Every structure is written in C-alpha cells, then in structure tokens.
Amino acid sequence: RGAGRRAAPAPARAAPARRAGRMTRVAVLKGGRSLERQVSLKSGARVQDALERLGHDVVGIDVGHDLVARLRDAVPDVAFVALHGRDGEDGTVQELLEALGVRYTGSGVSACIRCADKVLAKHHMRDAQIPTPDFFAFTETAFKQLGAADALPAIEQRLRFPIVVKPAGQGSALGIKFAATPADVPGALVAAFSYGDKVLLERHVRGRDLAVSVLAGEALPVVEAIPREEDFYDFEARYEIGRTDFVCPAQVADEVAERAQELALAVWEVLGCAGFARVDLMLEESTGELTVLEVNAIPGLTETSLLPQAADAAGIAFDELIERIVALAPAVA
Incomplete structure (x- = not known):
C-alpha cells in the first residue's frame, strides 16, 4: 500500500458469520472530539444510510474513550473512517485500527500525518516542485x-x-x-x-476556489466553490446550505481542468494517499496559474461536500461512491 500500512494481528475474537463472499459488517466512525465534530456526524450519518441501503450490517460509532471496546464488540469487517479533524485525519485512529487488526477506508497512517499537517504537506509539495503559495x-x-x-x-x-x-x-x-x-x-x-x-x-492568492477529488488514483471532475456573499470560502460557507454555489464540472478551459487534475494526482502520489482524497487549489486571477493549497485525506461527505458532487458529475451516485470506498479498503495481513 502506497500509504505505508503495516501488517496487523487478527482481531481478538472471531467475527460472526457473514454471507458468503460478501463483506457485510461496517463500523462507521464519526463524531469524535475535534472542532469538526458536527460535520463528521453529518458525513457519518449519510454514509451509514447509504451502507444500510446497500444491504450492509452497519454499526455507527461516535468515537470516544470507549472506541476500542466498541470495535471489539462489533467485530467489523471494515471501519469506514468518516472522522474529520483531530484523531480522524491525522493518523491517530488509523494507527489504532491497525493495532486492532481492523481494515479501514482511506489513506494509511503516514499519508494522513502528511496531509493533516499543512506545513509538512506544503514542504513535500515544494520539494516535488508542485506549485503551492509561498x-x-x-x-x-x-x-x-x-x-x-x-x-x-x-x-x-x-x-x-x-x-x-x-x-x-x-x-x-x-x-x-x-x-x-x-x-x-x-x-x-x-x-x-x-x-x-x-x-x-x-x-494570499486571489482567484477561483477549485477542488479535485481523487478516487482510487483517478481524478474526478473539477468542482468550483463560489461563495454568494463572502469573498472567502470559510467554514460556514462550506457547510451551510445556501451560502455557496457549486459548479461541477467547473466552467474553466479544458487545459485548466486537465492541469488541475494533473496536479491533484501528483500531490496524491507525493503524499502517499490511498482510497479517496480531495485536493484544494486556487486558480490565480492575475496570472491564470494553478496552485495547490492543501489535501484532505478524509474529505467531507455531507450534502454540500465536494467529493460527492464530483462523483455525481462523473456518473457515480452517492451509494455507489460509498460502496467503492469500502471495497478499496485493503486487507489486513
């Protein structure tokens, strides 16, 4: 695995019987203690609903001090990490899942650490000659x-x-x-x-806010976020319905869209991402140049989140997106 996952021991006790040939029990990790808790709860709820529609046996876990005990009780086939911010995106919960021998969605420990620290990520980009603002x-x-x-x-x-x-x-x-x-x-x-x-x-780069989501190493259509009232695409503009208009595919020249996707894939490789991620970029107004701001290893999956919109533009419905993400979770050795 590109993100550097380690071999892990088998779960402490045997899992209950599953339907032959199909993974059915999924633990959805959500909530937690970070400042992005409410967003994570929304992402997790949408994921849980989709998995239930798909016929999986789903266990929702609001991550807290009893996480290990709840995982041992649930004995999931896979953990779907919908935990944003601290503990979810910085490699903490991934490290714990590996110690318990639980396979999980998304990037591995080292990639999450690199993505979560904006400074570390930007140094990796700079070393790889990927444009990022000074x-x-x-x-x-x-x-x-x-x-x-x-x-x-x-x-x-x-x-x-x-x-x-x-x-x-x-x-x-x-x-x-x-x-x-x-x-x-x-x-x-x-x-x-x-x-x-x-x-x-x-x-500061004045220009257009663009995002390229990557699924299994393939770049999805570019999304543009256009705040209706603010000059800046901030927390409220991201998650309050009606605060921002989203255009997907973004109305940019073909060569700009292709360049944005190329940069997203380059960053994906440099940081060692896996499964799915989102790369945020700016298209500078004065120069027409693209620069990469940051990478989100656990992007939002809410109704206003960019990854689901990009997937939909690529002909991938939300339930199918979630099924693909689960299927991409690597086996535990």
Missing part, C-alpha cells in the same frame, strides 16, 4: 522564546499583503484569518494559535 511557518515557541515576532516585517515584505494566517493542523477553513495590513497580523496570529501550536503565514 509561505512561512512557526510554532508558538518560536514566538515566545526565539523572537520570531521580530522577523515578521521581513516575512511580510516577502509574502506581500494581504497574507493568509491559519493553523497548521485544522481543516474546513477553521481558524483562517486575512491580514490586510501589518496591524492585522498580531490578531490573526492569536486567533490561529488558539487552534494549535503551529501557524502558517501564506501568500
């Missing part, structure tokens, strides 16, 4: 003990305003702030540090 990243310790604040004027000069300030480890546009002037930077940093101990200062 950036600098610092920990809270760098500001408190190494005087990083004194370097801000030089950073601001190199990135030029406006600057995007965001936490290194949050998804769904949580904690992102725009600094239009130097006076805005301290407040943006304080806001970003409230979400984690590492922040990313990134050149």
